[in-house]
Amino acid sequence: GSITHCAGYRAAAVAPGVALAGLGIDAEPHEPLPDGVADAVTSAGEPEHLGGLRVAHPTVHWDRLLFSAKESVYKAWYPLTGRWLGFEDAALTIDPGGRFTARIRIDGARTDGGPPLRALDGRWLVARGLVVTAVAVPAGSSLFARPDPG
Secondary structure, eight states, rough: EEEETTTTTEEEOOOOTTTEEEEEEEEESSOOOTTTTTHOOOOHHHHHHHHHHHHOOOOHHHHHHHHHHHHHHHHHHHHHSSSSOGGGGOOOOOOOOEEEEEEEOOOOOOOOOOOOOOOEEEEEEETEEEEEEEEETTTOOOOOOOOOOO
């Protein structure tokens, strides 16, 4: 399971262990990140990717969405690995259609014996003044634990 909260919003998500090995959710206010925070949470290539998204879809606060997606990735990652995952350790590609992929840049070995976490796929939504993101790792599946493409 996973929990999240921000001003005016709280949520929890749970699933049986036979369905999901890991789950991460996050919600943030749909507004720009405070000054300097984007620099701290982006990794190589992400500022340019966000810039392209900003030009094509200027109504979305892509920096906040990236932050939220990385929070969801961490919440799914930590219970399965027992290790820290820094913002620089996950490189995100965001699809404007509501999906994202986080390529993991460090060893993704799991403590539960499942396949290593090399890339995590997630979904996102902007609605009612919020950015909401989620990552699910299916139990017994390598769908979300595919090899790093590069």
